[in-house]
Structures are given as structure tokens and as C-alpha cells.
Amino acid sequence: MRAMLRGLLALVLCGAYATAHADFSDGEIRIGVLTDLSGVSRGDAGQLSVVAAEVAADRLGGNIDGAPIRIIAMDHGSDADQALKAARELVETHHVDMITDLVRSNTAIPVQRYATEQGVVVMPTGAGASALHGKYCSPLAFHWGFDSYALANAVASAVTRDGGDEWFFVTADYAFGSAIESAARGLVKQAGGEVLGAARYPYKATDLTEPLTAAEDSGAGVIALASGGExxxxxxxxxxxxxxxxxxxxxxxLLMFLTDVRDLGLYVARGLQLATPFYWDLDEASRTFAQAVYERAGAMPTMIHAGTYSATLNYLRAARKAGTDDARSVADTLRGMSIEDAFAHNGHVREDGLMVHDFYLMQVKSPLNSTSAWDYYKQVSVIPGDDIHAAPDGSCKR
Known part of the structure; x- marks a missing residue:
């Protein structure tokens, strides 16, 4: 009799185990981190984004109801064609449930369009184009990390209200530079400031003496850099x-990463003002996450790394809550969640897929005020997410 009961109990447990796995395809949850491991954005994103996703998986014990979480990393080298090729491999060969990172908009847009058409959730954390939650929005797409308008608004509004009311733009002459200058100009004026002029220079020009001298000659107190990276x-x-x-x-x-400050050094970058949704030393949650990344990779995370952690963590939380990795079920669950973690504070997902969250105006410390390695920023103000993200423009027709 006891042997029969033990046999029945074993059957019940096996049945429960099978039921727990029944709604997770292939018996596991697969996250694709499609990032730049070899190109110009490998420092801002790259290998630390992979580490950040692994930290998120570990946060949930490496599994959901016994179904293992697997992180699959691929390189796009900041090239759109390479990104699309890698995305096809992630979807068609590895059968990933979600793709994240996607640093640079030229890679994020085509991958988001392709992957969502294939029924895969996409959560860009390193691309700022508003088209990701506008023209190219999808029920399965979540613009998670930052968008260019919010960065421009955070800097332009906060700096102007902080007394920087006369501006001059030094702008890299390409699509991103022009777009973010245009957005910031209007925001400076809305905040009561004045734009005294602008000077453009060719993308990747090596001598910026002329536009910088023009900025000095204008008498503007704020020299706004509408550019990124190098x-x-x-x-x-x-x-x-x-x-x-x-x-x-x-x-x-208007766009700057922790790695840029590291490369410049505090003597050169001191006093610079910038906006970011994440800084490793912001609070206990950010420090705990950053320390986990540092222990594995020997560097502190940028806002892209932290965004990738947040996207992965919240996707997994949504899958656990939904009890499935069915894309639409997870996406619907994610849209109803409040987002609060090491990256996002007061976060929520809009109908167009933009994850709205707080930003911070930061000032780079002087060497005398920096007390340890990676101690780069002083917080100037908190900028509520609802105050700096543009309202939906009607282009999202999901």
C-alpha cells in the first residue's frame, strides 16, 4: 500500500513538474543580447550588457518555475546588415523569446521590425530614436532604455532653470546631431532661455577649433554638444x-556615458552637465547591481548596461507572472506592471511601448571632490519621467 502511495505521489509530482514547464517552449527561457562587441559602441554597451543580463537571470535564481534561463549573446558591430543577420540567427536558430540591448538606432529599428513580425518580444535599451515607439511601434516592442527627446529635455530644461539661460550649440552634422539640437532648441526657449547661435562640423571631424571658438565668441554661458561618442x-x-x-x-x-567621462578624465570633464536615467552610486539598488557587474567584469555599468539588466529582469518577471513565454501574453503582462529596479524609478509602460521613468541631471565632479575610482557624478536634480518624455505623437498604429 505504501509503495502504491509513493508511486501515485511520484506521478502527481511528475505531472505537476510537466505542467509547470508546459507553457515554456523548449523547456527554457532564452534571452538574446544583440549588442556591439567589436565596434564603436563596445564600451557603452558590449560585453557588460551580456553580464548585466546574466545578473538579472541570477536575480531570479537562473530559472522560472524550474525552466532554465539562457542568455545568448551576439555581435552586430554597430552595422545594420550585420545586426539583421544576427537577429535572424537568434530567432530562427536559437529560438529566443526576447531580444535586448540593440545599441544604436540604425541596428535597433530593422531588428525590431523583423523580430516583432516573427512574434518575438524586443526591448531596445541602447537606441534613442523615437520611431521605436512611434512609426515602428509594435504590441511586442518596448523602448526601454532612453529616447533622444527625453535626454534633450532633461538637459535643456534643467540647465536653463539652473541659471544657464544663454545657449550655443556645437553640433555634429548628421541625423542624430541635427535631431537632438532641434529638440533642445525648442526646449531651451520653453524654459525661458535663449539660443545665441549654432555651429556645425562634419561627423568625426578631428579639428573643432572653429565651432568652439564661435561658441566662445557668442558670449553664451552654456555650450551644448549635440553629438555622441568620440x-x-x-x-x-x-x-x-x-x-x-x-x-x-x-x-x-546631450548624450554622454560614464565611459566617456572615464576616457576624458576628471580634469578635462569637470563641471560638465548631462542627463542620465542611471548612475551606479545613486542608491542602494544601483550600488548592489553595479557591484555584481564589477565583480564579473572589472568596470562599472553605463545606463545601457543597467537598462539591459532592467529589460531582462522585467521580461522574466512578466513571464513568471504570466506563466508562459508566449510573446503576446508576456507583453500584455509587462504593460500592466509598475517598473522599479536598479535602473528605473517610477517606471511604467505607455500604450506605444515607451517605458517612462525618472532621469537625473548630473554634474561631473572635479578631481578634488572625487573620493574613489568611478566616483564621477554629483546629482543636481531629479527629473520626473512624466515631465520629460514627449506625449505620443499619433504615429504609433499598433
Missing amino acids: DTQRAIRQGYELGLVDDEHRFAA
Whole structure:
């Protein structure tokens, strides 16, 4: 009799185990981290994004109801064709449930369009194009990390209200530079500031003396850098050499990462103002996450790394809550969740797929005020997410 009961109990347990796995395809949850491991954005995203996703999986014990979580990383080298090829492999060969990171909009847009058509959830964390939650929105797409308008608004509004009311734009002459300058101009004026002028330079130009001198000659107190990456670093470094890092001027970067400050050094970058949704030393949650990344990779995470952690963590939480990795079920669950973690504070997902969350105006510390490695930022103000994200423009027809 006891043997029969043990046999029945075993059958019940096996049945329960099978039921727990029944709604997870292939018996596991697969996350694709499609990032730049070899190109110009490998520092801002790259290998630390993979590590961040692994930290998120570990946060949930590496499984959901016994179904293992697997992180699959692939390189797009910041090239759109390479990104689309890698996305096809992730979807058609590895059968991933979700794709994240997608640093740079030129890779994120085609991958989002392809993957969502294939029934895969996509959560870009390293691309700012508003088209991701506008023209190319999808019921399965979540613009998770940041968008260009919010960055421009956070910097332009906060710096202007902080007394920086006369602006001059030094702009890299390509689509992103032009778009973010245009957005910031209007926001400066809305906040009561004045734009005294602008100077453009060719993308990746090596000598920025002319536009920086024009900024100085304008008499503007705020020199706004409408650029990113090496262009922004070059402008700040040459501005320092021209004596523009002083009490009369302040540089405002419309897109800048922790890695840019590391590369520049505090002597050159001191006093710079920027906006970010994440800083490793912001609070206990950010420090705990950052320490986990640092222990594995030897560097502190950027806002893209933290966004990838958040996207992965909340996708997995939604899958656990939904009890399935069915894309539409997980997406619907995710849209109803409040988002609060090491990256996002006061977060929620709009109908167009944009994850709205708080940003912070930061100022780069001077070397004298930095007390340890990676101690780069001083918080100036908190900017509520609902105040800086543009309202839906009607282009999302999901």
C-alpha cells in the first residue's frame, strides 16, 4: 500500500513538474543580447550588457518555475546588415523569446521590425530614436532604455532653470546631431532661455577649433554638444585645451556615458552637465547591481548596461507572472506592471511601448571632490519621467 502511495505521489509530482514547464517552449527561457562587441559602441554597451543580463537571470535564481534561463549573446558591430543577420540567427536558430540591448538606432529599428513580425518580444535599451515607439511601434516592442527627446529635455530644461539661460550649440552634422539640437532648441526657449547661435562640423571631424571658438565668441554661458561618442569627447577635450572649462562656461552634453567621462578624465570633464536615467552610486539598488557587474567584469555599468539588466529582469518577471513565454501574453503582462529596479524609478509602460521613468541631471565632479575610482557624478536634480518624455505623437498604429 505504501509503495502504491509513493508511486501515485511520484506521478502527481511528475505531472505537476510537466505542467509547470508546459507553457515554456523548449523547456527554457532564452534571452538574446544583440549588442556591439567589436565596434564603436563596445564600451557603452558590449560585453557588460551580456553580464548585466546574466545578473538579472541570477536575480531570479537562473530559472522560472524550474525552466532554465539562457542568455545568448551576439555581435552586430554597430552595422545594420550585420545586426539583421544576427537577429535572424537568434530567432530562427536559437529560438529566443526576447531580444535586448540593440545599441544604436540604425541596428535597433530593422531588428525590431523583423523580430516583432516573427512574434518575438524586443526591448531596445541602447537606441534613442523615437520611431521605436512611434512609426515602428509594435504590441511586442518596448523602448526601454532612453529616447533622444527625453535626454534633450532633461538637459535643456534643467540647465536653463539652473541659471544657464544663454545657449550655443556645437553640433555634429548628421541625423542624430541635427535631431537632438532641434529638440533642445525648442526646449531651451520653453524654459525661458535663449539660443545665441549654432555651429556645425562634419561627423568625426578631428579639428573643432572653429565651432568652439564661435561658441566662445557668442558670449553664451552654456555650450551644448549635440553629438555622441568620440565626437562629444573630442569637443570637450579641445574645449579644455582652448580654456573653455572655466567659471564662465559650462558644457552640456546631450548624450554622454560614464565611459566617456572615464576616457576624458576628471580634469578635462569637470563641471560638465548631462542627463542620465542611471548612475551606479545613486542608491542602494544601483550600488548592489553595479557591484555584481564589477565583480564579473572589472568596470562599472553605463545606463545601457543597467537598462539591459532592467529589460531582462522585467521580461522574466512578466513571464513568471504570466506563466508562459508566449510573446503576446508576456507583453500584455509587462504593460500592466509598475517598473522599479536598479535602473528605473517610477517606471511604467505607455500604450506605444515607451517605458517612462525618472532621469537625473548630473554634474561631473572635479578631481578634488572625487573620493574613489568611478566616483564621477554629483546629482543636481531629479527629473520626473512624466515631465520629460514627449506625449505620443499619433504615429504609433499598433
